[in-house]
Amino acid sequence: VDDVRRRLDEEVPGHLGLHVLGHLGDGNLHLSTGLPMPEGKDHVRALVYTIIASYGGSISAEHGIGIAKRDYLHHSRTPAELATMRLLKGALDPQGILNPGKVI
Numbered sequence: 001v002d003d004v005r006r007r008l009d010e011e012v013p014g015h016l017g018l019h020v021l022g023h024l025g026d027g028n029l030h031l032s033t034g035l036p037m038p039e040g041k042d043h044v045r046a047l048v049y050t051i052i053a054s055y056g057g058s059i060s061a062e063h064g065i066g067i068a069k070r071d072y073l074h075h076s077r078t079p080a081e082l083a084t085m086r087l088l089k090g091a092l093d094p095q096g097i098l099n100p101g102k103v104i
Contacts (some may be wrong), residue, residue, distance in 0.1 A: 001031065004018060004031055008048075012044055016033060019032045045069075066102055067101050070101075
């Protein structure tokens, strides 16, 4: 959290603060920030997800991966895990009609 806050302050002037929520039972933290304008959101995502990856964290826990985080999944999953996800998606949805555009 301290690393993310510091880097946001240094690299993203005008960010809307860092908000941290969590699950006491399992120790998961959810980090949230924002920008007054949507420009720069990809930079913020890459910054946060790179820091999370350096600690062995995940870019998403129980919520899964949708469209917004799909392109950043490599920050917390290995190439073999990504290949397995694609294989499962292909086996369960060969025509790509169930939840289109999502990883699983």
